[in-house]
Amino acid sequence: MDTVTIGIVVFPGSNCDHDTEFAAASFSKTTTRMLWHKEHDLQGSDVIILPGGFSYGDYLRAGSIAKFSPIMQEVIEFARKGRPVLGICNGFQVLLECGLLDGALSKNRDKKFICRHMHVRVENNRTLFTSLYHENEVLSLPVAHGEGNYYAPAETIESLEEHDQIVFRYCDAAGNVTEETNLNGSVSAIAGISNREKNVLGLMPHPERASDSLLGSSDGSRMFQGLVEHVLG
Amino acid sequence: MAYKAKIRVTLRPSILDVQGKAVQHALENLGYSSVESARIGKYIEVTINEDESAEAERIGGEICRKLLANPVMEDYSVELEKIK
Numbered sequence: 001m002d003t004v005t006i007g008i009v010v011f012p013g014s015n016c017d018h019d020t021e022f023a024a025a026s027f028s029k030t031t032t033r034m035l036w037h038k039e040h041d042l043q044g045s046d047v048i049i050l051p052g053g054f055s056y057g058d059y060l061r062a063g064s065i066a067k068f069s070p071i072m073q074e075v076i077e078f079a080r081k082g083r084p085v086l087g088i089c090n091g092f093q094v095l096l097e098c099g100l101l102d103g104a105l106s107k108n109r110d111k112k113f114i115c116r117h118m119h120v121r122v123e124n125n126r127t128l129f130t131s132l133y134h135e136n137e138v139l140s141l142p143v144a145h146g147e148g149n150y151y152a153p154a155e156t157i158e159s160l161e162e163h164d165q166i167v168f169r170y171c172d173a174a175g176n177v178t179e180e181t182n183l184n185g186s187v188s189a190i191a192g193i194s195n196r197e198k199n200v201l202g203l204m205p206h207p208e209r210a211s212d213s214l215l216g217s218s219d220g221s222r223m224f225q226g227l228v229e230h231v232l233g
Numbered sequence: 234m235a236y237k238a239k240i241r242v243t244l245r246p247s248i249l250d251v252q253g254k255a256v257q258h259a260l261e262n263l264g265y266s267s268v269e270s271a272r273i274g275k276y277i278e279v280t281i282n283e284d285e286s287a288e289a290e291r292i293g294g295e296i297c298r299k300l301l302a303n304p305v306m307e308d309y310s311v312e313l314e315k316i317k
Contacts, residue, residue, distance in 0.1 A: 064303065151248065
């Protein structure tokens with residue numbers, strides 16, 4: 001393809017949509033479309049991103065109401081066709097709620113809202129989203145969440161491991177995964193997972209907030225660049 | 234006819250309830266040393282306009298599975314009360 005259209009879904013309460021637009025639009029041949037949750041038309045998007053924020057005020061459970069938005073029916077169909085869908089923070093919560101990814105996110109173990117840079121290790125660089133990272137590379141990405149404690153039953157974790165679906169884990173600067181570096185208490189220190197087909201990725205850290213060295217880290221921008229390069233072929 | 238569905242959604246016992254833990258510690262600080270645990274859940278009342286209680290019960294269960302509870306980490310119960 002000659003150009004890439006990145007569709008960013010906007011729910012009432014999304015608040016990282018414009019940061020995501022900034023990060024995604026910084027590559028040549030790339031345009032972005034903001035997709036209001038009430039629409040049905042993905043406007044020719046090649047990639048869909050569900051941004052961070054507090055869709056529907058996090059009422060009931062984070063992401064639970066967003067999954068029934070009109071646009072999400074199209075996003076689910078788009079994902080089932082093997083097209084790329086990225087969910088960041090609240091977007092990850094929405095992907096779990098609508099069943100495109102396995103597991104759930106509950107309140108952080110230590111009851112605190114965590115807002116800081118964290119190190120994450122790239123566990124799998126054989127996905128559309130992580131192809132420009134090295135395996136085991138340590139990234140510095142900001143997190144900002146109160147409900148990022150990933151949970152899934154043991155058999156689901158085994159299946160995620162078996163199919164290389166664990167894409168990011170919290171770690172220290174040297175890449176060691178320990179209880180201390182797993183700040184929100186996630187099972188197996190999971191920070192991001194993909195579906196089995198590897199075309200849907202959800203993660204709690206915010207790559208869009210680490211898309212320029214002025215922001216303290218540009219480690220996140222290769223995720224968007226990888227997606228753009230994948231579409232351009 | 235209508236039924237009031239009294240729906241309780243609770244975290245599975247295996248899931249850490251950080252809010253409940255904070256409440257339990259507060260009760261401990263207040264001197265209630267015999268309070269062993271506190272778990273926090275949600276209580277939701279839904280009015281369902283159906284003639285048959287079986288149909289109201291079916292709808293009550295379905296809305297829990299679809300929206301009100303997350304089956305990965307929550308359990309639910311539905312209690313029906315005839316209101317008119």
